[in-house]
Amino acid sequence: MTALPEWLRLDAMPPGTPPRAPAGNRALARTLSAIGRALAPLVCDAGSPRVGPIEDADPRAKLVAAAGLIVVATLLHGLPALAACLALALGIAAFAGVPARRLAPVAAVALASALVVLPATLNVVSGGAPFLTVWRPARGTLGPWRLPEAVAVTREGLLVAGRIVLRAAACAALAAVLAATTRPHRLLGGLRALGLPQGFVMVLAMTERYLAVLLQAARELHLARLARTVSALGVRREEAWVAAGVGAVFRRSRALAEEVALAMAARGFVGEVRLLRPARWRGRDWALAAGAVAAAAALLLIDRGAP
Amino acid sequence: MHIPDGYLGPQTYLPAWGAMAPLWSLASSRLRRTLSFRQLPMTALAAAFTFVVMMFSVPLPGGTSGHAVGSVLVAVLLGPWAAVVAVSLALAVQALLFGDGGITALAANCLTMAVAMPFSGWWTYRLLARTGRATLRRRQAAAAAGGYVGVNVAALATGVLLGIQPHLARDAAGRPLYCPFGLRAAVPAMAVAHLLVVGFVEAAVTALALAWLERTGAALETPEAPPSRGALRRLAIAVAALVLASPLGLIAAARFGAGTAWGEWSAGELARIAGRLPAGFQRLAPLWRAPLPDYGPAGAESSTPGAHALWYLLSAVVGVAAVAAAAYALRRLIARKGRDDRPA
Numbered sequence: 001m002t003a004l005p006e007w008l009r010l011d012a013m014p015p016g017t018p019p020r021a022p023a024g025n026r027a028l029a030r031t032l033s034a035i036g037r038a039l040a041p042l043v044c045d046a047g048s049p050r051v052g053p054i055e056d057a058d059p060r061a062k063l064v065a066a067a068g069l070i071v072v073a074t075l076l077h078g079l080p081a082l083a084a085c086l087a088l089a090l091g092i093a094a095f096a097g098v099p100a101r102r103l104a105p106v107a108a109v110a111l112a113s114a115l116v117v118l119p120a121t122l123n124v125v126s127g128g129a130p131f132l133t134v135w136r137p138a139r140g141t142l143g144p145w146r147l148p149e150a151v152a153v154t155r156e157g158l159l160v161a162g163r164i165v166l167r168a169a170a171c172a173a174l175a176a177v178l179a180a181t182t183r184p185h186r187l188l189g190g191l192r193a194l195g196l197p198q199g200f201v202m203v204l205a206m207t208e209r210y211l212a213v214l215l216q217a218a219r220e221l222h223l224a225r226l227a228r229t230v231s232a233l234g235v236r237r238e239e240a241w242v243a244a245g246v247g248a249v250f251r252r253s254r255a256l257a258e259e260v261a262l263a264m265a266a267r268g269f270v271g272e273v274r275l276l277r278p279a280r281w282r283g284r285d286w287a288l289a290a291g292a293v294a295a296a297a298a299l300l301l302i303d304r305g306a307p
Numbered sequence: 308m309h310i311p312d313g314y315l316g317p318q319t320y321l322p323a324w325g326a327m328a329p330l331w332s333l334a335s336s337r338l339r340r341t342l343s344f345r346q347l348p349m350t351a352l353a354a355a356f357t358f359v360v361m362m363f364s365v366p367l368p369g370g371t372s373g374h375a376v377g378s379v380l381v382a383v384l385l386g387p388w389a390a391v392v393a394v395s396l397a398l399a400v401q402a403l404l405f406g407d408g409g410i411t412a413l414a415a416n417c418l419t420m421a422v423a424m425p426f427s428g429w430w431t432y433r434l435l436a437r438t439g440r441a442t443l444r445r446r447q448a449a450a451a452a453g454g455y456v457g458v459n460v461a462a463l464a465t466g467v468l469l470g471i472q473p474h475l476a477r478d479a480a481g482r483p484l485y486c487p488f489g490l491r492a493a494v495p496a497m498a499v500a501h502l503l504v505v506g507f508v509e510a511a512v513t514a515l516a517l518a519w520l521e522r523t524g525a526a527l528e529t530p531e532a533p534p535s536r537g538a539l540r541r542l543a544i545a546v547a548a549l550v551l552a553s554p555l556g557l558i559a560a561a562r563f564g565a566g567t568a569w570g571e572w573s574a575g576e577l578a579r580i581a582g583r584l585p586a587g588f589q590r591l592a593p594l595w596r597a598p599l600p601d602y603g604p605a606g607a608e609s610s611t612p613g614a615h616a617l618w619y620l621l622s623a624v625v626g627v628a629a630v631a632a633a634a635y636a637l638r639r640l641i642a643r644k645g646r647d648d649r650p651a
Binding site: 035041070077105112156160199200204206210213215218238239240249250254256 | 399512
């Protein structure tokens with residue numbers, strides 16, 4: 001597939017002054033940004049590497065390898081093993097030529113996890129011997145909670161928090177590599193070949209196809225609003241506008257569903273789903289699966305000797 | 308509300324997959340019966356719609372913004388079983404095609420956002436909307452309540468799934484292996500954010516989108532047929548069975564010498580166990596005297612097991628009657644408000 005030129009990419013800003021949301025209306029800008037990010041990999045191949053060693057592999061092999069490694073990552077508990085798992089995922093991403101922006105969800109998951117588990121580093125949550133005191137409370141209680149003499153970061157707390165952050169980041173990196181190196185139609189073909197019901201896979205494929213249409217409709221809706229907005233409305237009117245947008249997208253999706261159903265009927269669809277059979281496994285696919293098994297075994301072995 | 312991979316242990320995500328498998332199968336067969344050959348495109352478009360709704364940022368006071376899930380809106384517009392399939396597919400697309408959201412945690416996320424949320428929201432909507440004449444304002448209020456209840460039920464379920472992790476898996480030193488926060492931290496953290504902020508976002512989007520669709524003449528295929536006599540009879544039988552079964556816990560506790568449930572002690576019991584009665588407990592305990600303390604009149608606990616069980620049964624009947632009366636009064640109140648709102 002030929003890559004779209006840079007100026008035609010939907011996530012790229014048009015030349016000239018980039019559209020800015022009116023002051024106080026960051027929601028509009030956020031929605032446009034989120035839609036742009038979701039739309040880009042669906043409508044053009046700019047977000048995926050062209051033909052790489054991983055991209056070219058059979059989707060079944062990639063699905064089995066990625067899912068297997070993610071399951072193994074959830075079984076790892078030692079920091080060295082989890083760090084090795086994250087390094088492995090990022091190494092595969094680098095080997096496959098996955099663009100850095102496709103790995104943005106990994107950084108987001110790691111950052112969000114770090115914030116969520118930050119309290120777990122303290123002795124009030126995880127216990128353990130303090131090594132960095134952050135607060136000496138004047139009173140022994142905070143609401144219904146009884147506080148220790150000193151609220152401090154502990155080694156045990158850091159271990160617990162690090163475990164969660166590394167594991168969540170490793171799993172997100174493996175999922176991101178799978179998503180970035182496998183085109184949606186090939187991924188769905190792989191799911192079917194692995195035994196998922198035909199109807200489910202077909203609905204998933206249709207969802208992926210029409211998602212781009214609905215995202216584009218939502219994007220046009222927001223761009224039109226942006227073009228006609230001088231200053232932000234009040235919160236209530238903004239919320240009403242968002243709800244009207246949701247309603248408009250629903251109307252569009254229902255009308256589209258009717259049209260698609262009639263088109264399917266016109267082409268002889270009687271309820272039986274047929275999908276293309278995936279190609280046979282080649283030596284490279286066996287090698288990928290074997291590599292994943294070996295990596296999983298190595299990670300589990302590292303984990304056995306870790307604290 | 309999406310739980311990423313790594314927060315739930317296999318002790319949780321494997322049973323979640325086991326629980327979702329029959330639910331997906333049941334939802335598919337229900338849809339096949341109601342949507343005929345239109346099932347495939349309608350389900351796919353509903354899933355894509357749900358995905359897009361999750362992209363919409365909703366402005367909040369203070370310059371921030373939040374996201375709606377949209378499960379209750381889909382349930383109100385297309386029915387709860389369609390919502391189960393649509394939201395599950397949207398979550399699967401997010402996880403598989405965008406690498407966003409957990410793959411091992413997909414079933415757990417589906418349990419909260421694709422099952423608990425649409426069903427609780429839809430039941431709330433039906434309870435409040437199907438009273439007397441269904442005016443737009445009443446349906447709108449019911450949809451808002453459905454959205455609020457749905458997202459809070461889902462948040463509670465998510466809090467419970469996260470909060471049970473330290474109880475299920477610890478290492479040899481007793482440190483939690485997965486989400487480190489127990490129920491006492493995870494449930495309030497999820498509940499407060501959703502009760503105070505996210506719930507209102509979901510309520511606003513659900514109600515306003517429904518109102519917009521109705522005002523612009525989009526005919527809805529809301530499956531709002533009144534419940535049949537058979538359904539009401541089944542509900543009555545189920546409630547009666549539960550009432551009859553209510554003394555089982557009492558009998559089992561007496562049989563195994565279990566005593567009072569943990570944390571449900573009276574002031575006297577707590578003073579006996581802890582050796583002292585906390586000052587706050589001492590001050591607040593006499594504020595409210597229940598009409599039937601400990602599910603019976605004073606001294607019922609020391610009566611024979613049979614008499615105690617009978618008091619339990621009677622308390623169950625009184626409780627069910629009180630809840631039914633409160634629900635009926637709420638319905639009447641909303642019906643009257645709906646009539647008052649209609650233009651003369």
